[in-house]
Amino acid sequence: MRKNSIKNTRINGEVQKELSTIIRNEIKDPRIHPMTSVMAVEVAPDLKTCRAYISVLGEKEAKEATIKGLNSAEGYIRRQLARNLNLRNTPEIRFILDESIEYGVNMSKLIDDVTKKDSNSHRQDEEQDEN
Known part of the structure; x- marks a missing residue:
């Protein structure tokens, strides 16, 4: 699968939508700021890795705490993604702050x-x- 193929673009969109839902509704970590958005998602063609670009409205401390909270909840988020999306592999997620x-x-x-x-x-x- 090529990086910009229709299939890859569709997977990126589905993962982004699902990540947004999981972060907004299912994670109860107090470090994660309520004004957190998933701006973009890039899933590798082999479905092994994923970069999620996260935007946080707030101070620098809130942004850093949110990224730390998301990184600590990565296992849970990955399990939820696997449960909700029917993918061959569930990608490892790297959260990147998008400013x-x-x-x-x-x-x-x-x-x-x-x-x-x-x-x-x-x-x-x-x-x-x-x-």
């Missing part, structure tokens, strides 16, 4: 700030021209 949403929000805020400053300086220039 792309936070980065995008920060960039958007910076762009808005620059745009606001630019429009304010443009207004001041127009007012000086009128006087």
Whole structure:
């Protein structure tokens, strides 16, 4: 199976959906932040390994604690995946912190700030021209 085949893409989507459900509804670890999302999943073509990109809304400590909590619950999550998905092999899961949403929000805020400053300086220039 090739990495970007239709079958692999479908497996990635199913694993992502199932991981989201397991993390949201079944794990009771207090370290795992309630605002945790599974952003993407990459299952290897041989179904042996899986990288799950996790986004956590909160402070740095909450993000680190969530990743630690998920890593400690990896065995349970893997068992639940095996129970819910009919795959030949249940992949070993590596949880990776994904900060792309936070980065995008920060960039958007910076762009808005620059745009606001630019429009304010443009207004001041127009007012000086009128006087």
